Amino acid sequence: MPLLQAEEISVTFGGHRALVDVSVDAEEGRITGLIGPNGAGKTTCFNVLSGLQPPQGGRVIFDSQDISAVPAYKRGRLGMARTFQRIEVFGSLTVFENVLVAAEIRHRWSRGEEIDLDAECNDIIDLVGLRKVADQRVDSIPTGLSRLTELARALATKPRVILLDEPSSGLDDDESEAFGDLLLTLAKRGVAILLVEHDIDLVMQVCDRIHVLDFGTIIAVGTPVEIRKDKRVQKAYLGED
Ligand SMILES: Nc1ncnc2c1ncn2[C@@H]1O[C@H](COP(=O)(O)OP(=O)(O)OP(=O)(O)O)[C@@H](O)[C@H]1O
Ligand SMILES: [Mg+2]
Structure with a gap:
């Protein structure tokens, strides 16, 4: 049973059908890819899953519950987090402070739990590889590291x-x-990861399963090996060689 599922979601912008009956899912302890050409609908799909874009049809299921009507800020509390294609970080705070803000908010959700927030944030900073820039303002570090800060x-x-x-x-x-x-x-720690990424080598190396979107519809789902061989995917996105 997947932890997170989009079930046949559809989104229309004006007359443009950005998503048509799209189903994707993510399982605990697994890395699931969502790939496809520019404009295929990947970010729109994330916006629906995270509650920022209401779909015209379909449902979002998390941990066996229909959360379609749950607002975005409450989905965070349920255990859903995301990063943005156009990075959303606090530029005037340091890397460490960005992480601390989130840790403090989470601490408020889990009333009463005794935790050493600084130690927790430092562990995350080491895990993600941001130690060297931990005390720098995020608007002064390279884009790639800002993305890691958001993560x-x-x-x-x-x-x-x-x-x-x-x-x-x-x-x-x-x-x-x-x-x-x-x-x-x-993933080894049990997190379900849904990954939108154009670095195909990275996607093929880390993903257990991949969904492929093209013009708002899912054209293939499979393992990296299956996706590489898929003629439709080659034609729409990967290229034929
Ligand atoms: N808020 C919006 N209003 C109108 N059209 C939108 C909106 N958001 C997305 N679109 C359109 O919906 C389609 C899907 O866009 P989306 O950003 O989801 O694609 P994507 O797969 O994330 O592309 P990319 O790889 O370039 O990030 C595109 O045609 C885009 O122009
Ligand atoms: Mg996008």
């Missing part, structure tokens, strides 16, 4: 599922490799 902040809410929208763009090769290892570590 670190999301992790501070202790999510059960995390939606990542192009998290590796802006990272160099070494950073991307470390990022792939980080995703595998998070």
Whole structure:
């Protein structure tokens, strides 16, 4: 049973059908890819899952509950976190402070629990690989590291599922490799990860399963090997070689 599911969701902007009966899901301890060409509807799908975009049809299921009517801010409390394609961080705060803000909010949700917030945030910063820039303002660090800060902040809410929208763009090769290892570590800890990413090598290396979107519809679901071989996916997105 997947932890998070979109069931046949549809979204229309004016006359444009951005998503048509799209079903995707994410399982605990697994990395699930959501790939497809520009404009295919990946970010729109994330917006529906996270409650920022009401769908015209379909349902969102989390932990066997229909959460379609649950507002975005409450989905965070349930255990859902995300990052944004157009990064959303507090630029005038340091990396550490960005993480601390989220940890403090989560602490308020879990009233009474004794936790050392600083230690928790430092663990996350080390895990994500941000130690060197921990005390720098986020608007002074490279884009790739701002993305990692956004991920670190999301992790501070202790999510059960995390939606990542192009998290590796802006990272160099070494950073991307470390990022792939980080995703595998998070999955091993039981987090469900849904990954939108154009770095196909990364997607193929880390994902257990991949959904492929094209013009608002799912054209394939399968393992990386199956997706690479799929003629429709090659034609729509991967290229034929
Ligand atoms: N708020 C909106 N209003 C109108 N049209 C929108 C809106 N958001 C997205 N669209 C359109 O819906 C389609 C899907 O967009 P979406 O951003 O979900 O694609 P995507 O797969 O994330 O693309 P990319 O890989 O470029 O990020 C596109 O045609 C886009 O122009
Ligand atoms: Mg997008």
